[in-house]
Amino acid sequence: MIRWLAFLDGDGSHWLRLDDDVATARGPGLPAVADGDALIAVVPGTAVVLHWVELPPLAPAQALAAARLLAADVSGAPVADVHVAIGAPDAEGFRPMALVDRGAMAVWLAQLAAAGLDPDRIVPLPMLLPVPAGADDVTVLAASGHDHVRGQRLAFSAEPGLTPLLIGDRNAERIDLARFDAGLDASLADLPIDLRQGEFARVQAWRVEQGQTRRIALTLAAALALWLVGDAAVLFRTSLAADRAEQQLADAARTVLPRGTAIDAPRAQVAARLASLGGAGQGLTGLAAALLGALQGRPAATLQSLGYTPDTGLTALVAVPGADDGQAIAAGLAAAGVEARIGSPRPDNGVTVVDVMVRPR
Template identity: 35%
Template sequence: MTAATLLFLPPDDSQPWRWWRIRDDAVEHEGEGLPEVGVDDHVVAVAPADAVTLHWATLPARSPAQALAAARVVVSDATAEPAHDLHVAVGRERAGDRGGERAIAVVAPSRMAAWLAALAQRGVDPAAVVPAPLLLPEPEEGYVRADLPGQAVVRGRTTGWADDPLLTGLVTRGEPPLALDRDAVRAAAIGAVAAPVIDLRQGAFARRRRRAAIDWALVRRLAVLAGLILLATLAIDVVRIMRYSFGADAIEGRAAAIARQALPRGTGEGDAARMLGERLSALRGPGQGFTRTAAAVYAVVEAVPESEVTALQFEPNGALRVSLSLAGEAQANTVKSRLAAAGFTVESSVFQQSAGRLTGDMTVRP
C-alpha cells in the first residue's frame, strides 16, 4: 500500500480520535484528533473491539447472499438477539489448512450508523471499517495482545476481543497472551489495512460508488465512430442503389436491342418498345385482333351441338362477321348469349330456314 490513513474510532465520546498515517509500508505519522483527509484519500476506520463480536465458521464457497444467510444462522446460535436485528458482515475465506473458514463480525446497526454519521460530519467516507482485533497478526497458537490507540485488544485463532483482566482470563483459561511490541503491531496493522480480513461496510452500510467524471474526449471519439458507422451504412445503401440503377438501365438497353431486332429494316430511331407494340397491333388487327376473336367464336360454336361456322370475314374496324349453320333458333340464341358472356358485342342478321337448317350471320365486336 502506498498511502493510507488508519483512523481509530474512540470507544466512547470521552476519548479523543487517534490516527496513523501509513506511507510506503510504514507508519509515517500518528496523532490525536482528526488528520487532514482529502476526498480521494484512502481512509480505513478501526471499530472498537468492545463494540464488535467476532466469530469464525466454515462457510462453503457460495454467492455473497447465501454466505450471509449461512452466517446469520451461525450468529443466531451464539446470541440472544434475533440475527435479523443485527448487522452481520462476512469476511474472505481463510487460506491454508483451514480454507473455507471465514470471519463473521456482528455489530449493532445503531453503532454502525453512528460511526458513519460521525465520520461524515467530519468529511470522511472510509473505504472500509475493520474491527480492532483484526489489526493484530493471527497467532499460530494461543493468543496475542497489543495496545492500540485508545484500547488494548487480544486475538486468538478464532477469537478477538477488548482486553479485560476478568474476561481475558476466562477466555484464555489462565494462559497469558503474548504481548506484541510496537513494531510488530504496526507491521501487522499495515498488512491488515492492505488486505482486510473483514470489512464491516457491507449490505445496508456498503460504500456508495461515486460516479466517475464524464470523459469528454472518449465521448467525442465515440461520436466520431458513430458518425463513421452511419456514413459507412449510407455509402453501402448508395452503392446498392447505384448497382440496381445500372442493372435496370442494362436490362432496358438489352430489351430495346431485342425489340429493335423484330422491327423491319429501315425503321427510324425512336422508342423500340413502342414501335414494336405498334407493329404487333397492326399485324394482329384492330380490336382484339383476328386470332383472339376467331378463337373465341370457334370455342363457343364447338360447344353448341349441331352448330358450325360456314364463313368468316374480318372487317378493318375489328369486327368479325360469322356465317353460321344451326339446327334451330335455340342454338342461335345459345351462341349469341355465350359470345356476349365472353365479352363481345353481338349483332344478328335475319336467320332463314332452308333444308332443315337455320342459316344467318352474326357480327362480333370487342
C-alpha cells in the first residue's frame, strides 16, 4: 500500500512517501500521486487550535453542532469564520476538537487542487506525533522552525521559546525526524481527527464500472418491486384497519342506539339519533369521523381498537411508525374542531402504539 503525506507549510511544502507504512522517499513541493494511492495533507499546527472536549453519546451531526456551541466559548474569532472538526471519543468520552480558520482550509484545498490533488484526509502535524504513555509526558518534534508537541489530550505547535511555558512541568521527550517517520505507521493506523468534515468533506465521485450496468438495473428493479410490495402491504393494512374501524364503529353505535336496533348504517343512524335528541353533532359519528380523517393523512398509522361512551367520548388505540405521528394525529384532530389527548408512545405486541382520547369541545 502506498500513501503520500503532503506537508503544507507555505513555500516550504514537502512530501513523504510511505510504502507499507515505511518511509521510502521524500522531496520538496507537492507529490505526484498515482490513482489508487492515498494522500494525507498535513497542515501546520500553528494554524489549528486543538481542544479535548467531553460530549455525551450523540449522532455525528448532533455532536458537531454541540462542538460548534463549545467553540463559540473558546474561539478568539467569530465562530462563523471558524471551521470546527471533531474526532472519535476515547474510552472516557473525550473527543479532540479542532478549530481552524475557514479561509485557511480553502487556501490549502485550492493549493492542492492546483496540483491536481484531492486529499483523503487533512491532519494537523502535532496529531501525527507518538502519544506518550504517561499523562504527565509529552513528545516534542522540532521541525520547520517550530516545536510540535503531543501529549495525552494535548497537541499544539509553537515557537521554541514558548514551548517550556506551554508544557509546564510535564516531562518532554524530544524526537528527531527519523523517530517521527518510524512512528507514522502507528499514528496513521489510528488518526484521532480529520479536518475534512462539514463543508470541507471530500466528495466521493461514483462511476459505473464496465459490466455493472446489468447488475445495477436488476438491483433497481428488485428495489422497485420491494417498494411496490411494501406499498401494497401498507394499503392492505390500511384497508384492514378501516374494516376494523367500521366494525368497531357499529359496535359502539349499539351502545347509543335503542336496544334491538338493526345496525346497517351506523354513522347515519347515530346522526339521526343525535338529531332527535338535539345533539351538537360531535357525538360518536362526529368524533369517529374526525379521528378517521386525521388517520387518513397518516397512512402508516393504523387503528387497533375503538371505544365510545357518552361520558368519556371516543377512545382509540393507534399503531404509529414514528414518535412524531402522535403529534400529527393530535394536530389533525385539533383542525377538525375536537378536543384530543394523545398518550406517550408505548410498545404493544411488537408495535408502537399511542392511546387517543377524543371529546367534543
